[in-house]
Every structure is written in C-alpha cells, then in structure tokens.
Amino acid sequence: MPRTVERLPLMSMTPGTARSLTVLRYGRAGARPKVYLQAAIHSNEFPGAMALHHLIPMLDKAQKAGRIKGEIVVVPHANPIGLSHVLMANHLGRYDFFGRDNFNRNYHDLADPVAEKIGKKLTGDAGRNVSMIRKAGLEALDEMIPSNEIQELRLYLMKRSIDSDVVIDLHCDSQASMHHFISQRDWPAIADLSAQIGATAIMYNAPYPYTMTFSGCNGSWWSKLADRFPDKPIPQACQSSTIEYRGQSDVNDALGAADATALYKFLQRRKVISGDPGRLPRALCTATPMEGMDVGYAPCEGVLVYRKREGTKVRKGETICEVFDPTSANPLKARTPIKSSTDGMLFSRRPDGRLAWPGMVCFRIAGPKALPHRKGRSGLDD
Ligand SMILES: [Zn+2]
Structure with a gap:
C-alpha cells in the first residue's frame, strides 16, 4: 500500500495567484493509533520542517516494509500563506498580512457545538463516547464554510487532525533550547514524547489554554467535554502538544536527522510503527505550570x-x-x-x-x- 499525497487548493485572495497545502498519509485510514504531525504553522519556523523533511523518507521506507500499524498524517509545511510573506527581503511569518491574525490563534473550539450535538446521547461506555465525539467534531467542521484563505487553511488542518490520538505541532522560538508545551491533562501520559525529544523545559496549561492555538484546540475540547459531563466517561482521547524545536536558525541536517529519529522512535513506542525504539532517554526535566x-x-x-x-x-x-x-x-x-x-x-x-x-x-x-x-x-x- 503506497502513501497518499493530497494537494489541497486554497482559495485565491488576489487575481492570478494560487497556493496549495500538501498532506501526506501513511497506514490505513481509520487505523489506530492515529498521529498527526505538522510543522511551521507560523511559516518562518523551519527547524520542525527540517525534522519532517528527514522523517518523511523514514516513513516511506516503513510504509513499503508494512511496518506502519496505525495511521500517520504529516503536513510538512502547514502554512503556504506565510511562505509568501516576504517584505523588503525579510521573511516575516507569524502574522497574516491580510487580517493581522497570529497564524497560530483562532482555531475552532469544538466543545460547545459538539456538546450540543451529542450531550444527550452520551453513554456509560468510554469507547463509544470517543467515537461519537470524534464523529460529531468532524461534522461540526464540515458544517463550517470558510470565507477566506486563512479560514480555509485552518479548516483543512483541523479536519485532518481532530480525530487523532496524538497531535504534534512543530514550532520553534527565536533563540531557544528544546521545549514542550502540553496540557496538564496529558501529564505524565505524554512524558515519553518530552523525554524522547530531549525537552529542557515542559510547561503545562491548566485547565485549558486561553488562546485558541492549534494544539490547544485539538486537545482541550476533550477536557472541556469531560468537565461538562462529569457523570459520563470521556477520556482525554487526544494528547495534543506543541514542540518548540530550538531557535529559528537551528536548521541543519544533523539536527533534522536526530529530531526525525526521535519522532520515529516515539511512533514506535506508541505502536504506530512496529519495531523496537530502544530505551527511553532519561528525562532532562519535569513539567512545570505555565x-x-x-x-x-x-x-x-x-x-x-x-x-x-x-x-x-x-x-x-x-x-x-x-x-x-x-x-x-x-x-x-x-x-x-x-x-x-x-x-x-x-x-x-x-x-x-x-x-x-x-x-x-x-x-x-x-x-x-x-x-x-x-x-x-x-x-x-x-
Ligand atoms: Zn510558532
């Protein structure tokens, strides 16, 4: 079974221009666990894109060898809009030129629309609730009609991530050591990812992030629904986090290859890919509050x-x-x-x-x- 490549057209905002989003899929659609990875939603953050650039050939090989047991979705560069934001020979990124939006804000909080759809139908079975919530989340996204390019981009990304077991959003900072932003609800479940990537700092939001970031929206709707319906079993079914892959200029093949290897081992440890990931590296730190x-x-x-x-x-x-x-x-x-x-x-x-x-x-x-x-x-x- 080959991987699939989607090239999703984004609506044109100015005459004569066209952009598209590239999405790769590995494994069988619907197989579990499903892991979603995207890089550079702020656009001018290339260390994560470099990690995925090295990870993709490794996934191609695993796919050919039949080692992918779950499903993996990879968006190698999540923001083609920001790639064009070059002003006076500087690539700016981070904020949209049209509406001045931070590219990593204003994702859709699905807790309310999904609660309305399925609140009365929840059962005493956690597995059934998870399936029902995921389906309702995808339906809620399908009902949204984007009115411009950035809204369409956000919907494309969320429709591919929202039903995942793990979402990893790869960013970087200005000049930084490796760090990991998580939800307190995922700690210590996500500690294997923090340790594998070599995080020097791990910070958790509790109970929810107040900004509608991509990783926040993919994870927090589970916590919000669990809090809203305390008498029904609703697990934290998506571990969604943001990894900051050091600083903007930390883009080279040695780091990219090492980061890709760490992600690959994480996928093995979570049984998305078969094979032995070896021993988990010793954690460099513990999680601290935001x-x-x-x-x-x-x-x-x-x-x-x-x-x-x-x-x-x-x-x-x-x-x-x-x-x-x-x-x-x-x-x-x-x-x-x-x-x-x-x-x-x-x-x-x-x-x-x-x-x-x-x-x-x-x-x-x-x-x-x-x-x-x-x-x-x-x-x-x-
Ligand atoms: Zn960023």
Whole structure:
C-alpha cells in the first residue's frame, strides 16, 4: 500500500495567484493509533520542517516494509500563506498580512457545538463516547464554510487532525533550547514524547489554554467535554502538544536527522510503527505550570545584549540581559538590566543585538511555582 499525497487548493485572495497545502498519509485510514504531525504553522519556523523533511523518507521506507500499524498524517509545511510573506527581503511569518491574525490563534473550539450535538446521547461506555465525539467534531467542521484563505487553511488542518490520538505541532522560538508545551491533562501520559525529544523545559496549561492555538484546540475540547459531563466517561482521547524545536536558525541536517529519529522512535513506542525504539532517554526535566513561566519584558527602548545563554539554569534576581541605549552620550548610565523573577530554566531568548521596545518579550524561564504576576496568563504572549 503506497502513501497518499493530497494537494489541497486554497482559495485565491488576489487575481492570478494560487497556493496549495500538501498532506501526506501513511497506514490505513481509520487505523489506530492515529498521529498527526505538522510543522511551521507560523511559516518562518523551519527547524520542525527540517525534522519532517528527514522523517518523511523514514516513513516511506516503513510504509513499503508494512511496518506502519496505525495511521500517520504529516503536513510538512502547514502554512503556504506565510511562505509568501516576504517584505523588503525579510521573511516575516507569524502574522497574516491580510487580517493581522497570529497564524497560530483562532482555531475552532469544538466543545460547545459538539456538546450540543451529542450531550444527550452520551453513554456509560468510554469507547463509544470517543467515537461519537470524534464523529460529531468532524461534522461540526464540515458544517463550517470558510470565507477566506486563512479560514480555509485552518479548516483543512483541523479536519485532518481532530480525530487523532496524538497531535504534534512543530514550532520553534527565536533563540531557544528544546521545549514542550502540553496540557496538564496529558501529564505524565505524554512524558515519553518530552523525554524522547530531549525537552529542557515542559510547561503545562491548566485547565485549558486561553488562546485558541492549534494544539490547544485539538486537545482541550476533550477536557472541556469531560468537565461538562462529569457523570459520563470521556477520556482525554487526544494528547495534543506543541514542540518548540530550538531557535529559528537551528536548521541543519544533523539536527533534522536526530529530531526525525526521535519522532520515529516515539511512533514506535506508541505502536504506530512496529519495531523496537530502544530505551527511553532519561528525562532532562519535569513539567512545570505555565503560570510559573517568567516572561522578561523590555522596560524601555534600546538594544539587547545578553548575559545568559538559552538552555541554562538561572536564579531569581540574576540579570538575564540588558537594554542599552546606543544614542546615549553617557554609556555607563545607558544600560537597564532585566532580571529573572524565578529560579528555573532559561529556555528562550532573543539574539544579541536585537532592537528592543517597551513591552517586548526578551526571555522566558520555566519556573516550578506559579508567579503572582503571571496569574491568569496561562498562554503564550504574542
Ligand atoms: Zn510558532
């Protein structure tokens, strides 16, 4: 049985232009477990696309050898719209030029429409409920009519992911060590993925992410339905998470091949592909709450210069970076430090020499305890 390749046309937004989305499918449709992987929804984030670029030939080989037991859907680059967002020789990504939407927001929360459809039909059988909920979710998506290209893209992606057992959304940060955003409901069930990829920080949303991210929408509807119908068995039937594959410039064959191998081993461990994945690597960290994530904001305008590298442990009160004013006549007085508010893992920062402005996110630190100033801010800042 060969793999299948879909090329889904996206509606044209300007005369004379056309784009399409490429989707690969392995295994038999409907086989379980079903795993969905997509890269670069923010478009200019290529480390994950590089991992899938290396994974696809491995999956081709497994398919030919009859080793794929479940179903695997791969979207090697999930955002052809953003691929065209080049301005003055810079590829921008992240935000849509048309409506200024963050490309990883505004996915469909299916909890309400599905609750309306099947609330009265739920049974005492968890397996039957899962099938019914998945079917109702797909129906709800089928009923939506996109009115523009980005809405069509979101629907194409969700229709292919929503009935999965595992959804993996591959992103990257500005300059970062490997980190993993998960739901608390999936911990520790998803710990094998975190350990296999070598996550240096794992952060969980609880109970749900407040931003409608792709991975959030694929996972949180299960938790919301379970909370809404507590007397019916509704398991967390989709482990949906976001992996940040280091920083934007971490794109090379060595990393891509190693990341693809880790994903392949995860698929083996979950019995989607047959074969021995070997021993699970020792976890580099445990999961910490999103509200414990310290976000360092620039207090003023200037240029960033860092004291700490990504992937290092830091202490509360340590200076992570400074903002200096390059126009100042008194350089010794023209520096403003930005300090850590927690002990933890500095997993994300900007490159040195980046222009900063008030409120810009300069770094993120995964800390073990909820921080008062982060309360209610369970998601990611733009
Ligand atoms: Zn991203």
